Amino acid sequence: MKYQPVLLALIMIGGAIGLGVASDQSTQSETPQYINPRIREYGKVVKLPAAAHQPHNNSRLVVDITKGGDPDKLNSAIEKVCRYVNIYAGAGKDSAKVDIAVVLHGDATLAALNHDAYSARFKTRSNPNLKCLSELKKTGVEVFVCGQSLIGKAAKPSQVSDQVDVAVSALSALVNLQTDGYAYIPMLK
Secondary structure, three states, X not given: OOOHHHHHHHHHHHHHHHHHHHHHHHHHHOOOOEEOOOOOOOOOEEOOOOOOOOOOOOEEEEEEEOOOOOOOOOOHHHHHHHHHHHHHHHHOOOOOXXXXXXXXXXXXXXXXXXXXXXXXXXXXXXXXXXXXXXXXXXXXXXXXXXXXXXXXXXXXHHHEOXXXXXXXXXXXXXXXXXXXXXXEEEEOO
């Protein structure tokens, strides 16, 4: 009977391993429940009411988008702004008011063109970004395009969609918005 303590220890270790595997499997088998509380077609989020760093009410964000992409597809950086809207609208414990501004420049500049100008430039049926930009505008997001980048890419302010306002430059828009209390969010991917 001198093996009983060893047997008991092995049983306890086996039980602990079993519990660890069982809890691992239960979290892996849980399917996240995505929601779109404000913008229905874009920017799905998961509600996390117990998570740290809940969205603060009256936050102000300026999102700096320079990334381009496939001219036939929605710019993923623009869609990510929809996720920000949805995070503040319902991913936390409580919804929170947020002011969001977007500044398009660099390779993202031409995403601001109206359907006709975009189609002529890229030989596409339409501008795949405009529906998403329209949804952003409906929620109060302000979208600006850099006038300097626009002209530098041989486009005209008259070719910009009604969803977007032309700023003198990305520099002036970013500095002005940060001076007005907006937190700077660079969109790196």
